[in-house]
Amino acid sequence: MSVEALFAPVARAAWTGAxxxxxxAGTAGEEVPARRPGRVAPVARAVPAEPPAASAxxxxxxxxxxxxxxxxxxxxxxxxxxxxxxxxxMLEKRRPVTRLSLSPGRARGLLxxxxxxxxxxxxxxGLARLRAGGGRxxxxxxxxxxxxxxxxxxxxxxxxxxxxxxxxxxSFACIDxxxxxxxxxxxxxxxxxxxxxxxxxxxxxxxxxxxxxxGHVLSNALFTPLAPAREAxxxxxxxxxxxxxxxxxxxxxxxxxxxxxxxxxGVPARGVLAGPCADAALRARVQKEALGPDLVWLGPVRxxxxxxxxxxxxxxxxxxxxxxxxxxxxxxxxxxxxxPSLAIARGAIAEQIGDSRxxxxxxxxxxxLAAERVAALAADRDGLRETxxxxxxxxxAEAAAAKKKLEDLA
Numbered sequence: 001m002s003v004e005a006l007f008a009p010v011a012r013a014a015w016t017g018a019x020x021x022x023x024x025a026g027t028a029g030e031e032v033p034a035r036r037p038g039r040v041a042p043v044a045r046a047v048p049a050e051p052p053a054a055s056a057x058x059x060x061x062x063x064x065x066x067x068x069x070x071x072x073x074x075x076x077x078x079x080x081x082x083x084x085x086x087x088x089x090m091l092e093k094r095r096p097v098t099r100l101s102l103s104p105g106r107a108r109g110l111l112x113x114x115x116x117x118x119x120x121x122x123x124x125x126g127l128a129r130l131r132a133g134g135g136r137x138x139x140x141x142x143x144x145x146x147x148x149x150x151x152x153x154x155x156x157x158x159x160x161x162x163x164x165x166x167x168x169x170x171s172f173a174c175i176d177x178x179x180x181x182x183x184x185x186x187x188x189x190x191x192x193x194x195x196x197x198x199x200x201x202x203x204x205x206x207x208x209x210x211x212x213x214x215g216h217v218l219s220n221a222l223f224t225p226l227a228p229a230r231e232a233x234x235x236x237x238x239x240x241x242x243x244x245x246x247x248x249x250x251x252x253x254x255x256x257x258x259x260x261x262x263x264x265x266g267v268p269a270r271g272v273l274a275g276p277c278a279d280a281a282l283r284a285r286v287q288k289e290a291l292g293p294d295l296v297w298l299g300p301v302r303x304x305x306x307x308x309x310x311x312x313x314x315x316x317x318x319x320x321x322x323x324x325x326x327x328x329x330x331x332x333x334x335x336x337x338x339x340p341s342l343a344i345a346r347g348a349i350a351e352q353i354g355d356s357r358x359x360x361x362x363x364x365x366x367x368x369l370a371a372e373r374v375a376a377l378a379a380d381r382d383g384l385r386e387t388x389x390x391x392x393x394x395x396x397a398e399a400a401a402a403k404k405k406l407e408d409l410a
Contacts, residue, residue: 066095068130070123070154071141071168073101078245079220079329080170084141086223087168091139094410098135100126102143102150113146120150124157131161138163139196144171144324148181155188165189166409168196168218171324172347175205186210196409198327199348216409220327221395222402227307229338229392232314232385237268237294238378241313241339243301243330246277246286251319251344253282254366256289258317261371263294267378274298274309310337314384315377318343319366327352335395338388342373354394355387 069088072081081103088099100123104112127138138158143151158165167189174182186193195215197203203217233239242255255271262269271294277283290297301309310316316334318341326347334341343349344366345359353359360369377384 066097066135067091067137067139068098068100068127068135069139069141070100070102070151071139072103072143073099075103075105079326080141080144082329083170083220083223084168087139090222090406091410098126098130102141102147116147116150120153123154127154127157127161127163131163136163138165140165140167142167142169142171142185144173146181148179148185152181152185152188155185155193159188159190159192164192164194166194166196169198169202169206170326172202172205172326173323175202175209176323178209182210186213199351201348201351202326216405218405218409219398219402220329221332221398222406224329224332224336224395224399226392226396227310227333227337230311230313230388231338232381232388234381237270238315238374238384239270239272239313240315240317240374241272241274241309241334242317243274243306243309243333244318244328246273246275246282247279247322248282249320249322251317251321251366252277252286254319254370255317256285256295257367258319258370258374259289259294261367262374265371265375267371267375269294269374269378271295272298272309272312274301274306276300306333307337310334310339313339315339315374316341316343317370318349319370320344320346320349322346325349332395335388335391338385338392340384340387340391342370354391358387 069084069091071084072078073085073088074081088097091097100119102116102119102123104115104119107115138154140151140154140158142148155165155167167185173179191214193214195203195206195213197206197215197217198220200217203215207213240255240259242250242252244250246252252273255273259269259271273286273290273295274297276299277286277297286295286297289295298305298309310333313334316331316339318328318331320328320343328343328347328349331341331343331349331352340355340358341353342358343353343360344362345353346362350356350359357373360366360373377387
């Protein structure tokens, strides 16, 4: 049996049984309401060859969206969810959009998959209404793991309805290791499926694994506005920072070990951690070390508090071991404030940092190598400041190129 035949019942059910189903905005797995009341958020189309986008309906009128953005929307807040939400906001300036969330919300364990399955089913109804109203375009965020199971019916239904799909990749997991689910998605999507990659290395790695595909590169720099530049302190302890969901996979133990190694080398250094920490053992270690003078834990930060975090630090450090790591927004956020980053070069991080001294090989012992790099930067504050300025300039150029690419795609 062909893949098309396998998924045909799913597509038929979506188009015959779901098109007229009630789907009030804001409920789990369904259309996310636009920020402006009374209408569905506008968005740009995914295929540039189409005619100019139609203008949005007047406020107060519900209209079929011309494009669906499907993927994780906060909560919870993580890189892919932040990018999906920001992308929808940018696209909504051009054309109506239907936001279809596949986020599990706060669910955990088996309940997480049950919630995602329910949201995938409801997203099918959203696609049916979109297609019935004349919409043909879909921007689908590609999950890095088993979440692809919940994207497959959506991809199959969109293909059956002759919709145009862009698959937006956010993970290197299926590039670093072969994925049968990704191969199945490629068969379901067929040669007309268009891919959106975060960096040239991501596209090259994907095509080396799965063969040539139609696609484009759209950097996450697009979603990172420049911030007031932070100049490294001319003297005194060098301040290292790590922000995000504080987990072992994100390298928090290595960050703490690095501070110890610097003290052992006689390099004055301080650390600032920001973000939630759900791991009990790791949280206990962080709380214990934060009692001393060399570590501050700010807890979760957003808005002005996040800006203050970057204003405190001289160097951002990300010893990540996360399997999905691709192009972390937080490295761009550091660069936006002229703060350079030192990180393990997973995913597209080496391209993102653009400085071979600061992108450390994934297989190398992180702590001794990082301690050597930090000691050199601490002894050359002028060089550290120049490295930060170069990171900010690189971000500005990459963001400008990404903005033009999005306009082409839209």
